[in-house]
Amino acid sequence: MRVVKTVVSLLVCGLVLEGCGYVVLPPEASAEASTASRGWAAIATGIGPSEQSSVRIDVTIRNDSGDWSSMEAATDRPAVLTAGDGATTDCDIVRVGTGGHRLAPGFQMRGYVGGTKAEPVSELIRVECPVAEVTPGSRLAIDYTYATGEYNYYDPDANTVASRLEVDLDAVTSDPTYPIGEPIDGLVQPADLTITAINGVELTLIGRERTDSGLEFTWQTNNAGEYPSSVHIGNPPVIGNDGILYGLYQSPDIASVPITPPAERASWTTEVDVPADVGGLYIPLPVESKKQRLFVYYVLDITDS
């Protein structure tokens, strides 16, 4: 009986040891954040009176992080205006951010669409300070956080860094060039680029059309694989030569997309409201790639639209 027990124990141990080879643990998550980046930069584009009898400072922000990035001013802290004589004033109205979207590196913007889906509101990036005027030598400090890289729905706060924008109010640039502040070679892709998305499905923008309210894009997926697959891209926004990022932000996994059956194609449309007189447009495009709910970004050139 003792022999049998020993043999059984050895067999079980052998099976367990052999079985360990069949268990594949996930890799440890990398804790690296892009803290080495320069973050975002900001310049003042206009200073004047606001509706609330205070001073309004229009700001343009540029993505200098070297990667795709979204940014938002800290909601629990005011911006601080430091006058030339060192006096400080808290500025509570701070509308500084990308509206949730990620912007390509080197791109700059001066507004985004906020509000709700039912009532979208165009927000110009600005800070309003309760002072009579901005004296020479004044500076504006804005605390903010920015996230860089691919967007992971399951880890939305990955690579998020807190930083501070310093705006020199003596140097007002009234006419910056939008949306590209610093061109980066190879960043902007042609509109008809074939993008390899999740599960090897190919995504292509096959049509774009001006409508009464803006633009309608037609997307097509080609699934050469054996399994049905869907590629989430959300409702891609556009940014043009007026520096405003059009399109209310929603997580790109929310908008429904058709399933592409194996060895077949599927197509669908997305729309974005944009004034007819805005040209020089680009699409910052999140594409579900590599694994579920992980979005890799591309910028498509539709300046001829």
Place this chain on the structure above:
Amino acid sequence: MSTAIALRLSRYRRFAPLAVTIILFSLTYAYGAMAYEGMRDPQVFLNLFRAAPFLLISAIGMTFVILSGGIDLSVGGVVALTTVASAALLRAGGIDPWIIMLLMLVMGITIGAAMGFFITFLKVQPFIATLAGLWVARGLCFWISDDAIPIHNRLYDVLAQTRILIPGLADPTTKQGEFISVMVVVELVVLVVAIFVAHFMRFGRTVYAVGGNEHSARLMGLPVNRTKMLVYTLNGFCSALAGIALSVDVSSGHGLYAVGMELTVIAAVVIGGTLLTGGVGYVFGTLFGVLLILVVQTLIQFNGQLSSWWTPIVVGLLTLIFIGIQSLLATEASRRPAFLRSLGRAKAADAATGERAL
């Protein structure tokens, strides 16, 4: 000869709904494999188990409840509450994730026991008591958090992303090939334990007796109240475990998770051959009820042209069909010749005597 055949058919009649489910599942999968090359991949079959461990775990608990003649509408709420509470505790930090899982199971057991108490001792209708449980659980979800809470925890990552390769279908050296997840192992362990409890333990037999005829069970001296309490407590445990499985699966917690899940779970149990009136059914059938629902979803995905709403439509139709089959069998049983019924009673008496002797 004809009497022998009739007897044999009569003996196996109770397996009819289960057999129909297994045959239907097999035919559906076979059709999919013929129509879509991708469905012939063993991984697609394994994915049926990977897709929704929470559904099977919850359906197993519900099987016991329905076998006892009850119903539990709170499962979706308890599942969602488990996801939110565990995500909130993990976010707060300072507590080991294993302790949090244990706390969630205790929470599920407590909620189940509370509903069982109302149903058993205060004679509240199971429908009402568990509906109240659903509301309370959903309300608590939003009391904890209005929004989804992401889970960033190594243990949850390991449970969600560890691949257990299948010998013969995968290469352990390259770590490539067909695989299942840790939660599949958990759901299969729960299934095996549930089958053992239902068919080889006194508690399981009492559940069948209570569901078949509660009054008779009382007269026989069976612990009806304790059994009913335990059934709802067990289902609370299963709901919490299902909630843990769901939170592992989606790495987050939200009060809007598992909305309407209770009805899918009940449908899976009914499709698996368990009589809604109680006393008849098999935990093993529930497995195929769940698999049938998931294979319908898979077929719709492979088709790619159909709306995802076809899944509830098909599940609804299947539920109706299976309730129809159950009703037919019940009517048929009441019309059986008297000598077959008496023979059946004699056999049942023999079995009971044997059991007592054992």
